[in-house]
Amino acid sequence: MTETQAKPKFAMYWAASCGGCEIATLNTGEKILDVDANFEVVFWPVAMDAKYKDVEAMEDGSILLTLFNGAIRNDENEHIAHLLRRKSKILVAFGSCANEGCMPALANLSSVQDIIDTAFTTLTTDNPQGLRPQPEWEAPEGKLHIPTMYPFVRTLDQVVDVDYYMPGCPPESHQIAAVIDLVIQVLQGKAELPPKGSVIGAGDSTVCDECARKRDVKVIHEFKRIQHVILDPNICILEQGVLCSGPATRSGCKALCPAAGSPCIGCYGPAEGVIDYGSRLITAVGSVIGSNNPDEIERILDGIPDPVGSFYRFNLAGSLLQAAKPAWTVKG
Amino acid sequence: MHEKEHPNEKIGVYVCHCGSNIAGTVDVEDVAKWAAEQLKHRGVVIARDYKFMCSSLGQELIEKDIKELGLTRVVVAACSPHLHELTFRTACKNAGLNPYLCELVSIREQCSWVHTNRTAATEKSKAIIAGGVERVIWHEPLTPLKVPIHPATLVVGGGIAGIQAALEIADAGYPVYLVEREPSIGGHMAQFDKTFPTLDCSACILTPKMVLAGTHPNITLISWAEVTHVDGYVGNFQVTIKQKPRYVNTELCNGCGICQEKCPKKVIDDIFEAGLGNRKAVYTPFPQAVPRYPVIDRENCTYFQKGTCRACEKFCPTNAIDFTQKEELLQMDVGQIILATGYDLFDPRRIPQYGYGRLANVFTSLEFERLTNAAGPTGGKIVLRDGVTVPKTVGIVHCVGSRDKNYNNYCSSICCMQSLKFAHLAEERTGAEVYNFYIDMRTPAKSYDEFYQRVLEEGTHFIRGRVASISDAARNPGEEGKLIIQVEDTLIGKQRRIPVDMVILSAGLEPRRDHKETARLFGLSCSADGWLIERHPKLDPVATMTEGILIAGCVQGPKDIPASVVQGAAAAARVLGKIQQKEVTMEPIRATVDQDKCSGCRICNNLCPFNAILFHADRAVSEVNPALCQGCGTCVAACPAGAISGTGFSDQQVLSQIEGLLMLNVRQLEAVPA
Amino acid sequence: MTDTQNFEPVIIGFTCNWCSYRAADMAGTARIKYEPNVRLIRLMCSGRLDPTFVLKAFSGGADGVLVSGCHPGDCHYVEQNYKALRRFHLLRRVLVQMGIEPGRIKLLWASAAEGAILADEINKFVEQVRALGPLNWKPAQSIIEAQASVSFQEVPA
């Protein structure tokens, strides 16, 4: 007991997320034992049973390190975000969702009503009475409450103050391991924490820096989709006319996707100091279109059927515009 | 992130009345007051308004505040930065503040002069200033780049303007390259017989200058050549010139002219003789040509076309003919460039009802110049197309292709005087009855109107009205075999039909057919009608927007010989001034690549037209060469990693300015309950 | 909502130092009147226009964005306005997908001599944006507060 008392507290939480971050964390292998050896895990829904009220009972700032993954989609997410912020000394936005919205944030292109309707009416849904979830429901056991969806998804730091950012969908296990090491070394007084607000567990350059493919000057006359081409394994994917987010995406993943013959889709988010990730891609891709003729340019651009999906795949919530008009246009 | 939450800058804001130019539409006091209160939290410590900020008193005001209040940034709201940016930067400099920490925002050209609603204009001024303040926070102290000036100058075009410019510079002792597209310099002036209003012989006054230009030790004359490429920037241009093969070895040729006598091939000379006369396949355009060496025109030379003849070669006493000559590319470094490429004549075929090209005896002004020229095809005899008949009546039509919305809106400015000259010559040499058809008579320069009076007294008829049509369709016996000029005489308000033997179309001046390529080649811009744009229409008529490139003569707009000469000399003076300074200072607006951030994706690599971006394959990073960078910022905007930054126009500067500009209405938004 | 009747749009205009900004200067010198709704930013070249600027303007409360530069072929930097052209076409597609009407962004070529044209085009554009009504793109936070919870349609019994 006394030993565990001495151990600093660790928490990990998933808000609007897929659970991939947890898996990546467990993927660190034995590293996870170091976590157990050096921390007392007080709250980690995936790994152990715990109740919100237990956390609420804790003293403010009593948790040393909280890895928060998942975006803020509903009032529950927001509530826990505030709660853990209060209880934690170090709050890390962990993984793409918490950092910039990730896939869940692509929902920001549509209104909640549309999303609900799609979810509960489309062919694949067996819902003959056209039922809808209700935030409040009188059940014999008493009033039931399910979390209320917000008009759109937000990133963690749009809701609470965040100490560190750890990008990736999910963050690479070796990066997680490195971060765990760092924190432990700090605990043992062997290292210093980086300045507040910095990005940890990632590189300072972009994916191209780690990509082994040969790069040349770029002029694109046609955009192709990956399923329509056989890519040359040694040449820059973008030069082959397939959108690749590598040039704009923070390094740190060892360029896994390009190495595996598939373009980078940008999960590590923007490079240092970039304000709007998508616009970096828009401007870069736009600049190398191989035509000066408006009609021709439009024809070439037809090769990009879903621009927002391609350029803001991971970053919509974190972008300047944050959400499309339908998402924030108040109905009725 | 990019917004300095609590700027620790001390900013001074200065709002100019510009007399009533700004204060007339904008409540400047209110604007200054607003800035002092509402922008305090952004670091504004003082905001003043003053009658004329650009006056020495106004500048002292700024300098005083910098010294006493220790300002670290200055925002001046006055006229366009293109007018007074330098003024206020200098003021800051004098007060010991880095000149680039000053931002001049325009509330005159962009506000008071274009708006009428006082409230709106005042609000907009506030927004503009807020933008300036947000932006200036992010300004960085910069030092202007200094580059040495290459003493040599390139003059393009060997017409009178170009010759004048070249001579002025050469006489001052600096090297000049004078490039001419044709075999000889002289330009249009060499084609004329007399010059208005003095009627002195064009050749007599031009040829001495030509000879001077041809022999001057400081002038390298490169005729039969064209500029094909221009690189670099003020002080350090690298120019590529295509020297077309002359097929005559200028080392050996002494210009005796035997080759021209012996050449069996006659060719119609469309350029110098305006299509009225012939030349040989080997030729100098005219006897006094400079340089005196002939050229062989490959397209028409029997030897080049059929492989036989070589008459010129046989008879050349100095064996100067060399059929093996090839086109050469000459490379040279120059510090500055003067463009004097002149004009082309409006093609009257574009006005079909005037019958030029269909009706034999309708002539263009240039054709008539050649007719009157003693050295011309008719030896100066004014005759009809048949070569013998002397016209008894001559009609001169003004404004052909000028002051006409179907063709050119502008006035070609020389046509009135030229037509008067024609009237005089025709009357003097043929005793013909001469009719001038004009819209307005424009004779504004020195002793021009006197000449008009003189021609009036000589009995020339002046009919005020735009000619409707010229045809040979006679209505009555009196019109038989004549050209009938149909015109409304607007002074008597009647339609008139004037039968004449000869019609001279006083065709307007137009930009060279290839003016667009020229503009592109030298990175200049043309106005809608195709003349090159000067830096300022009144105060800077010979400079262009591009440092180190000047314009002279008709390339800038229609003008007569005196005006062209003046501009040639003015441009030369500018060039000499710069050369004297030995070096030019350039705006330190440059792009730089953060080597650590750059991942070598090479997106930027083919975006720079100045080839300023080089890629280090070894380190897989790109780098910008500041000497070549022109500061356009295209690569800055393109870098996907945000690794390229641009001084003077950084992301932070622009983004903050946007915030500032929107500050006001964002407030309004908040005021309005959503 | 701001009432659309007397709605005055705010438009951010990006101009290039060599052509369009000088066109604006010329409009001023010639005292050609135009709508006061446009607030100009001077860049060295339309090629400097980073799409981020446009997004910033819209998210910051602008109702429209005007992008202007030298005529194709007349760029002071030879061909950089073509880069602006390419980016513009791509950016416009993104904006449309984000629900911003294409009529809220305009690309305009104006030479230094075309003050009158610039003024005229600005008037047309202001009119066009005025017709579209206010955009007032709101920061996410304020929306969330504006409609803390979304009411779903009732379940049929």
Next chain:
Amino acid sequence: MKYAYFPGCSLEKNALAYHNSTLAISAPLGLELEEIDDWNCCGATEYIAINRLAAYSLITRNLALAEKQFGKKDLVAPCSACFLNLSKADAYMQEDPPLAEKVNLALAEADLHYDGGTIKTRHLLHVLMEDFGLDAIKAHVTKPLKGLRIAPYYGCLIVRPGFLGKFDNAEYPTSLDRLMQSIGATVVDFPLKAACCGGHMTQLNQHIALDLLRVLLQNAADYQADVIVTLCPMCQLNLDAYQADVNRLFKTKFHIPILYFTQMIGLAFGMDAKTLGIGKELVDARRALAKIGVEVPPEEPPKKKRPSKEELPMPKMPEEG
């Protein structure tokens, strides 16, 4: 290609030859003309000056009908006056809302409606030049008009003023020149090609009208034209019907047949003169056309109708005293 077709009054009577030749050549070219049902007179050149509103209402009625019957198809008018009036009306229906309102009020009576700019009216020449083009026409030429000297006469209506149907240079058009060259004819320079033929001046002041015609004929004669080719029934009528009067008045000896450009195209297509209505002109074209070996059958005199037995005698009119 399909078009709505507005023949106009002249083509039904004096310019029947124009009508027939137009239809004749349209077949091989694949030019389908659908005549507007129940069209009315365009008001020619005067009526607009007499009663603007009524005139435009009448003209616009045709446009409204065309739209109703054939939708937005282009409307072809071979007669220059019809072409001008129809396109003029269309232009004013756009430019002059008050007028448009009144016109539509009138049209409403026949429950018709027309918005300016809906129907583009085009002259036959325009259509042939732009939609078909010289090569397409050349392709059907079997008997090029080698050696026939043609003066191309446009008249004053189709080239000016602009309006919507504007094409070619108003002062010195060349499209007909090119068209005639493409079918092998020699086109002479004809400076007065766009000058006025006098229109209805023949009814107001013979002398002025005939002088205008004289100048035209003289100009064509000066350039040794065998034929003056027109594209306007008015021009054809004036130059043809009054040529004799011109000769009488000015002691001239002009004998220049006036034919329609469609007739020339027809000849080049190898069609026989009769189908093209050649022979109906007053100034006999035989001599001119003989140059290119075209036979024109003599006009057979109208057959006398034999009175039938049942027929009752006509009442005798009293002698005028």
